[in-house]
Amino acid sequence: MEIKFENVSYSYLAGTPLQVDALKNINTTIIPNQINAIIGPSGSGKSTMIELINGLKLPTKGTVYVGKHRLRNNIRIINANKLRFDIGVVFQNPEDQFFQKTVKKEIEFGMKYFGYKIDKIDERVNNALKMVGLDDSYLFRDPFNLSGGEKRKVAIASVLAFNPEVIIFDEPTNALDSTSKESLIKLMKLLKTKYNKTIIVVSHDVDILYRFVDNVIILSNGELLMQGNKFEVFKNVDFLTEHGVKVPRIVEFIHKVKCKTGKYLGDLDDLNDLIKEIYQNVQ
């Protein structure tokens, strides 16, 4: 499913003295069946972009193309349910997402609305829980009494359950310990390779993102700064730091080595690969 932004602008409270331009004239494409990251400092319009994709907000100017849907200002989305069914969103704060009494009901919620058959629901709930690494004992627990990490996992499971084509993660690594982070990264890679999902990750934790992302879209003050393959984009270290965008530590290191010795260590995103490369160079 292709997602395309064409001259999209969005302002909060448009037409009043309080108008805030969250996005300004954005042109970009989100590449299907890959992991796309939207990076930017806080207040740069990342979350607004997500809500535009999901049709929760309509652009003030321009058009957002999501598959067959065209989202434009002042035009009601004709088949909103189909759009929402295709796009699952894991929100920033999992606690806001819960409104049912048990984890099972919480995960079932989406499926019931999207018209799944009842006998399939149980199976899907169990599968979704397994995918995020929780067992059946959680099914009848109160989602509000879970720990922060578990809450996030349940939130992810509730989206995975109805099997959307595009999955959006808003700050997924917040409030997760390092092992959970690793398993989440594994899950995202699995979703991409095995299930052919398009994944959009929004975060400002560049170090973690850089490890598993394919493409990046960098926003700054509501404007599109750069976009494309992560290796290509993060080659412009000086340009990015100039605009207040944090560069991954690996990239920074490779850049410093290049500046001092003139030797380019290569396009690396994994720490182990970097160590290997350095070891070979030293030898």
Add this chain to the structure above:
Amino acid sequence: MYNNVLLSRYFPVKSKMHDMDPFAKMLCTIIFIITLLITNSPTVLLLLIIVTSIMVMRSNVPFRLYLKSVTGFIPLMLLVIITTLLLRINYIIILFLVIKIALIVIYTSILTFTSTPTEITYGFQKVLAPLKLIGLPTSRIALDLTMAIRYIPIMMEQIQRIRKTQASRGIDYENSNFRGKFLANVSLVGPLFRLSNKRTNELLSAMEIRMYTVYNKRTSYRTKFWGFKDTFIVFLHILILGLFIYKEVMGYGSLLDNILVRWIEF
């Protein structure tokens, strides 16, 4: 934050009305409403319309916003018209009733458009101050009011968040019928109470950590002071009320009233 500002309907521009002391605005509103409720003389009504329109012009808020708030009360006006027509009351009185409703709406809109929630609370506290003599805990009432006002944006934010998550998982708010919308909104109530309860506990502990008690004397931080214009406007309001009472007691002014009534009838 933006929702917060919108919800209190505060319109952030500079104007004479914005600069007024909130206490004065509050006093004026009270006097205005009392006058409007007891009067049935067209002269006083005309004066009140003039005062209101001057204040509307002075507030630098677009007139369409006032119109918008009046249009919200059209069902109420229709209800009043229908019931009074059924009771076979003189149509001039019906006209007066409709004008009175519109005036009250516009006047209170001036208050809410030109003062922030904190200012309103401050004014409210000042208005309540005489009740301290009877032994009413006014600072406590004011605190309750502050909390209530503070809670509206929190609740709205929470509602919006839950609505977003529900919408992204299949509840269609825009295209569903009335029944669907009703059911979707009902499903908000449970989690909303739950989350707000949690928020309240957090807020309470945060206040307790900072040793907040109602009974301690507190200073207030404000930048607006009582000026000449406040005295003038409050005096104007008292004058109109006084005029009406004087007329009632002495029986004066019926000539102008008669002329106005004739004119309206004509």
